[in-house]
Amino acid sequence: MKGKADSMSAREFDQLFQTVSNWGRWGADDARGTLNYITPNRVRSAAALVRSGRSISLAIAINTVAGPDNPSPAIHHMVQAHDVPLPWGEPRFCLDYLGCACHGDCHTHLDALCHISYRGHLYNGVSAESVTSQGPTLQDITAYAHGIVGRGVLLDIPRLRGVAWLDPGEQVTIEELEAAERAEGLRLGPGDILLFRTGHHRRRLEQGPWDNGYDGEGKAGLHPSTMLLLHERQVAAFLPDGDGEAVPSRVEGVAYPIHTLQIAAMGMACADSLQLEDLAGACEQEKRWECMVVAAPLRLPRGTGTLFNPIAIL
């Protein structure tokens, strides 16, 4: 899969961009993009999926230790422990402080639509200059304030392939996504939240972190053409371990083609760096790969993303 055969020219990429684009689809002022696919009916259907009644976090623990995939670690400090007598007597409080880059590579986070620009434009054709040094004026993370609630579908590629994880650089194709659907006995449909598992986090747990950035050791992810499937099926949100990108990119001049297509072209709600191991284990036990998902960013005005803790309910 790493040969020339899977590479894509800039021209082909721009054609793909046009094909999957949702610019204007929900009006010139739309800031919710593919979340428009989630209708009240689909929220009801998602709730109806709850059977075993267990809830599972899809987040990685916040990481305060620098490493090859965590160059800007979170800071977490106590503000006060119970050793400090307080003016009022009892009770005593302990307090803490958290600081974090909102898009850290190994921190589970949700991107705002303004996060990505392609050739000077955000989703829906908004100018990239709408984001100033003081933040976005349009398409910030508060567009998702009321949460992403819907049917989650776990496509578990390592399970399909019979491996522990995909190796850096490997790409997943449309055919493989469809094979995973068949193997799991379900089909991605309108308003669904795609939980895309490559085993990235499991590899990290077992082999330690690595530099998976642009000029690092690479990362497993999707072939850009898979966006045709997500577009056709009207997927509403994308929650991957890793970030969906196969690194290095095989697209001429475009380092992050998946983000570009999903966010800038399709207006899709996309997260990074989920922990899908617990959910994958539970799905295997229950032999069903669908669940209710409730995922809400912090309500951060002018935010370009936030850490979050998405919850799957089986």
Next chain:
Amino acid sequence: MKGKADSMSAREFDQLFQTVSNWGRWGADDARGTLNYITPNRVRSAAALVRSGRSISLAIAINTVAGPDNPSPAIHHMVQAHDVPLPWGEPRFCLDYLGCACHGDCHTHLDALCHISYRGHLYNGVSAESVTSQGPTLQDITAYAHGIVGRGVLLDIPRLRGVAWLDPGEQVTIEELEAAERAEGLRLGPGDILLFRTGHHRRRLEQGPWDNGYDGEGKAGLHPSTMLLLHERQVAAFLPDGDGEAVPSRVEGVAYPIHTLQIAAMGMACADSLQLEDLAGACEQEKRWECMVVAAPLRLPRGTGTLFNPIAIL
């Protein structure tokens, strides 16, 4: 309600503490407290409450402006806008940074059980010294990592009283909670998540912020004896606008009796500073005051609390 009649001696308070205490109830090592009341069955029942399919944030927008109830405002800075050419060409990313005290008065947050100590002990009799200057070693916020998922019951006290909000210092009694149940045609039960509305946030929106701290202008909240009801009914979690406390306290020597009883005695999952206005409006429209609630803290090891964005689904 503000006279001497409603005051409580230190001795009476300590008796109440004993009465509602859950120390030892779920074992010496328990760190989930009243969340133990939420069984898989109750999660299923909560999901079955979803009817209209709309989801509503219960959080206030993160506030970066100092004010009388926000002495330590959040910091939110851009890390990069789209004005910076990146080494790989396209796409471009914008990035930001968020820093916040985890228990800010006007920031919607969830407390860990370690947050409160009373006379040297946390919930379950754990020593307050287990929290060092580097954070808690027990009962941190990760005990709630998989989220608080259950039936939310909104007890809307201003609605009951026919007022826009309760004024600072006012107390809500058991009788009033029961009257609210009757008015709304429901009954708090085992494993429920109590959404307690005093109109605190609406008052803030309409009259501006005020100092509601220990020696400030006060706050409306619960009479300590209401904990008897919450204990008897086996309430699992408490999500109030304000923080549940009537300030100033009428308990001799105990400035924050509600936190003390809920967290240190009962081991209850408690949040602060919710925004219940949107939900109250929706409940009024639908004439039902119960919903599914999904609320997850950030997954912060050694955290004593985190900002969060709880979601109600009607």
Next chain:
Amino acid sequence: MKGKADSMSAREFDQLFQTVSNWGRWGADDARGTLNYITPNRVRSAAALVRSGRSISLAIAINTVAGPDNPSPAIHHMVQAHDVPLPWGEPRFCLDYLGCACHGDCHTHLDALCHISYRGHLYNGVSAESVTSQGPTLQDITAYAHGIVGRGVLLDIPRLRGVAWLDPGEQVTIEELEAAERAEGLRLGPGDILLFRTGHHRRRLEQGPWDNGYDGEGKAGLHPSTMLLLHERQVAAFLPDGDGEAVPSRVEGVAYPIHTLQIAAMGMACADSLQLEDLAGACEQEKRWECMVVAAPLRLPRGTGTLFNPIAIL
């Protein structure tokens, strides 16, 4: 002094800007501006001023409490106290963390030349677009890395006027600066560091903080025409209590004329919010208003300013 008589039209201001401009004076690539006036000889002369051998801080204590002139307070948290056993046994360390906006109104700080733009340009005609969302590419604070070392001259205006402090809005003229020189028996000259005292900090200590920003209660400072004197005398640096500005501005369309002239036109090293009370007291005792000054910013690449602690040596 508050009447129409002291107002200035936009045109007059632009003429003044041209008159005091140092653009091109030290070459097209210059980033040190008026610090070029400080020759080795002048450093030697400054050192020769040391007589009584006492050193005095000119900084205000860092302020972590929000207030009307401190809307973005510093954060200061312990990272570790001595309660934490360390892997190696002895000794133990305590550690802390400091975060601060680099230009806080009541934090003693030094501005980089890139801090101010006027009609799209920084000092020396550099485009304001050279500062991106990732910081300045030219004229950052590291231009001052080796410190500002020279002769400090305290012009103590409250002493001249026989008052405790100047009131908000009051302006100081050329005539008054010259009168202060005469009263103190000295004369500002080439390469000098002007320590300009209005009593701002003393007023704050005695009457509490006030909002002295653009649309607040005002601030005492310099009349824009005084820049003619500073230019003629070849002053190298400006260290005021307050920030030198008389607020509100009387210049049409220019809210901060002093910063604009000093930094954007003259390329002058300027600080904000000094504490000159201790020095003023010492000068009064010794009946001399000159001293050696050593002031160094933190060495922050791409910094637009930093907190600092300038030292006067008498």
Next chain:
Amino acid sequence: MKGKADSMSAREFDQLFQTVSNWGRWGADDARGTLNYITPNRVRSAAALVRSGRSISLAIAINTVAGPDNPSPAIHHMVQAHDVPLPWGEPRFCLDYLGCACHGDCHTHLDALCHISYRGHLYNGVSAESVTSQGPTLQDITAYAHGIVGRGVLLDIPRLRGVAWLDPGEQVTIEELEAAERAEGLRLGPGDILLFRTGHHRRRLEQGPWDNGYDGEGKAGLHPSTMLLLHERQVAAFLPDGDGEAVPSRVEGVAYPIHTLQIAAMGMACADSLQLEDLAGACEQEKRWECMVVAAPLRLPRGTGTLFNPIAIL
């Protein structure tokens, strides 16, 4: 020097601690320690050393990139660039934010006396419990608020040895310090500021950063017995590249013997991680290894240390 011969038992170390201790020397409430050696006369003499009139920063640039000796990098973000129109029109401001651990290994910083405890005590016998989770109540960094001003003496060990730098683990003895004095034609005396160069920073520049912590690859520094010399000579302050410690320690049970002796026993003003390369070059040119030093921490109440930028004036 790495053999058993240079190791020291816990008992020998405690004897050395007693020998060099200054507990009680300047009174029970003293918080300035060896800075008491710097008299006004000595400040005057230091100023008289200024000859060539050049000033040199002794700080390393603040480092925002994680690495083996920078696990908690500084954060530095823009708050506003000139792209944001301001309510008042002109001028525009750019602003930034800096956050930093105050004792980062590769950040030039000054330790407060409270920074180190040995067997439960700080300098002068103060209990280590005086430092709570909210910071020190005694011996914070504001004890140095008015700066450390005095005669700096650079002892340049690589120059003495004829090498580019000392290798990790190497120790410098009393004999070598005295040899350096002879080679440079001077003698450390009362109130002096010792600038101790091992070439640590030059090695870092040329070979890249390495983990020099407790269980890392080591660091060159002083043999504990050298404290006898510093004590006898009444050295006031210690400003090393590296931090003076030879890592790994050869003292039984004491990982950082130099910090322990200097700070906890002697009450010495100590810094870490200076950049002495520029100064060493200038001293070589001028063939004199003494200068005036002015070094002031940020004025941080309850600080256990701060970043700073010490200035040498030749």
